Amino acid sequence: MKKASTALRADDARELDWWKNAVIYEVYPRSFQDTNGDGIGDLNGITKRLDYLKELGVDAIWLTPVYRSPHVDFGYDISDYMSIDPQYGTLEDFDRLVAEATERHIRVVLDMVMNHTSDQHQWFIQSRSSRENPYRDWYMWRDGRAGNASARRQPPNNWQSLFGHSAWQWHQPTRQYYYHKFYVEQPDLNWHNPAVHEAFRQVMAFWLKRGVGGFRFDAITTLFEDPGLADEGVLVDKDGKPMINAFGDPQLDGSKTDNQPGVHEVIQEMRAEADKFISSKFPGTRVLIGETYLHNIGDLKKMYGTPEKPEFHLPMNTQVGMINRLDVTEFRQKLIDAETHLGDHIPLLLFDNHDKPRIDARYGDGVHDIDIQRVIATILLASRGAALIYYGDEIGMKTTPPSRRDEVKDPMGIAGWPEEKGRDGERTPMQWNATRNAGFTSGTPWLPVPPSAKTINVRTEKSDPNSLLAWYKTLIRLKKTVPAFANGANIMLDTENTQVLSWMRQAAGAPQVVVCVNFTACKVVADLTLGETGMRPRKLKTLLKSPDGADSLVTSRIVLGPYGAYIGEVV
Numbered sequence: 001m002k003k004a005s006t007a008l009r010a011d012d013a014r015e016l017d018w019w020k021n022a023v024i025y026e027v028y029p030r031s032f033q034d035t036n037g038d039g040i041g042d043l044n045g046i047t048k049r050l051d052y053l054k055e056l057g058v059d060a061i062w063l064t065p066v067y068r069s070p071h072v073d074f075g076y077d078i079s080d081y082m083s084i085d086p087q088y089g090t091l092e093d094f095d096r097l098v099a100e101a102t103e104r105h106i107r108v109v110l111d112m113v114m115n116h117t118s119d120q121h122q123w124f125i126q127s128r129s130s131r132e133n134p135y136r137d138w139y140m141w142r143d144g145r146a147g148n149a150s151a152r153r154q155p156p157n158n159w160q161s162l163f164g165h166s167a168w169q170w171h172q173p174t175r176q177y178y179y180h181k182f183y184v185e186q187p188d189l190n191w192h193n194p195a196v197h198e199a200f201r202q203v204m205a206f207w208l209k210r211g212v213g214g215f216r217f218d219a220i221t222t223l224f225e226d227p228g229l230a231d232e233g234v235l236v237d238k239d240g241k242p243m244i245n246a247f248g249d250p251q252l253d254g255s256k257t258d259n260q261p262g263v264h265e266v267i268q269e270m271r272a273e274a275d276k277f278i279s280s281k282f283p284g285t286r287v288l289i290g291e292t293y294l295h296n297i298g299d300l301k302k303m304y305g306t307p308e309k310p311e312f313h314l315p316m317n318t319q320v321g322m323i324n325r326l327d328v329t330e331f332r333q334k335l336i337d338a339e340t341h342l343g344d345h346i347p348l349l350l351f352d353n354h355d356k357p358r359i360d361a362r363y364g365d366g367v368h369d370i371d372i373q374r375v376i377a378t379i380l381l382a383s384r385g386a387a388l389i390y391y392g393d394e395i396g397m398k399t400t401p402p403s404r405r406d407e408v409k410d411p412m413g414i415a416g417w418p419e420e421k422g423r424d425g426e427r428t429p430m431q432w433n434a435t436r437n438a439g440f441t442s443g444t445p446w447l448p449v450p451p452s453a454k455t456i457n458v459r460t461e462k463s464d465p466n467s468l469l470a471w472y473k474t475l476i477r478l479k480k481t482v483p484a485f486a487n488g489a490n491i492m493l494d495t496e497n498t499q500v501l502s503w504m505r506q507a508a509g510a511p512q513v514v515v516c517v518n519f520t521a522c523k524v525v526a527d528l529t530l531g532e533t534g535m536r537p538r539k540l541k542t543l544l545k546s547p548d549g550a551d552s553l554v555t556s557r558i559v560l561g562p563y564g565a566y567i568g569e570v571v
Contacts (some may be wrong), residue, residue: 002307023381024058030075232257360398523561
């Protein structure tokens, strides 16, 4: 009996800690798998592909919004938080997805969009109906700059929408402006109103009871704004001239509309709500992930909260993955920051998402793109903490932006063309095979399937042991099975090297593992015994190497081809 009890406690501990070394896979539902031929991906398509995700080795899938929406911003403009948009299916389809995913030990994480709603949400329809409506104070309504309702053409201040031009929209019937950090059709909620807090506690409870594994909180740092409505500063270039963005507006510093006081209290509140929901049917921690674009590691650490007032389990560490250039020194420093400044907190690394050009466009050179993506995958999956993969990165999908304005679907691209082409290029359909529509749909896909699908697709890469897909699968297997990867610290090695990034994973009672990645197009030899940060000479057993790489026998001589990667166990 005692052994059984001990085993049960161990299982409970694994369920509670599942997120600490997790591989989370972002699914953009419109583009993942269509099952009804309308050219738009759906929930049943995700269910259909769960075996692929299980084989890949993921622990959770994060779905971008599948709630009811007019789709001005493709789901991030929500008109009903407690229903599924008919384009994606039904609540029954969602429940089936959760059940099938649970059988495969995959959790389903939903996007939680609390900064704004659609202008078609009943809350906003009521809010705009009159100044006296009880929902008026659910949103950010203000008089014009002159301080009276007649100041129609003078917004309250210079704040801008991230999608271009003023963030204030005049509403003629009630003669006030409402604030929208994003599109005009996405009015910002007023988080100073307790009723808004209660509404989102109810929304979270609705989905937690249906068995979701947690939430990713969208645009969380934009919940609050400066209550005094002070103008933001204008950024200037080296000559002191105002900098202009892709929409033709002055670039602002974001100092009054981002990461304002109040955000942490909201996260603490939502964390407390999520922590209530642990059941025998859906055991384990309900993880909270934050979209946290922050300026420094200190601000990121605050997003974890404290033991007394916990916040996110996994705020996104965009400071590593969004460097957007292969700079060994900068990567090394950001990884050191994550290891030394977050205390016992678990980093969440990522390099890609639905709002950024894919890895090839930000890190590739057009010649060694797949090799470079192996390097990126190695940093992502061989470093300490949880890892977030964007759909298609595991096969090397390429950014494919529209070539003409009349092809653009993303309103951001329509407004900013040609300087801003929008986000269509990183949202193209998942490439399952080499057929006409890449196995995504039997109809006409909502975005064109790129020509690259002929060679870059799951079916082709599954049969190639040297493919990028095979590399991802092996890395994920090592992450789960090698003790130093599962639990070990990151210790940087050879820290004066400007060509090769090297580190050691070390866990008590487990063999050490070393990782080296070459950031250059030249063949190089790494010596991990050099300098104050070197280790004493040791023998190595290869765990993984680039397809054209050589086995390395000792830590003093690790040969790396152009953009090569090597992982070896110290023996």
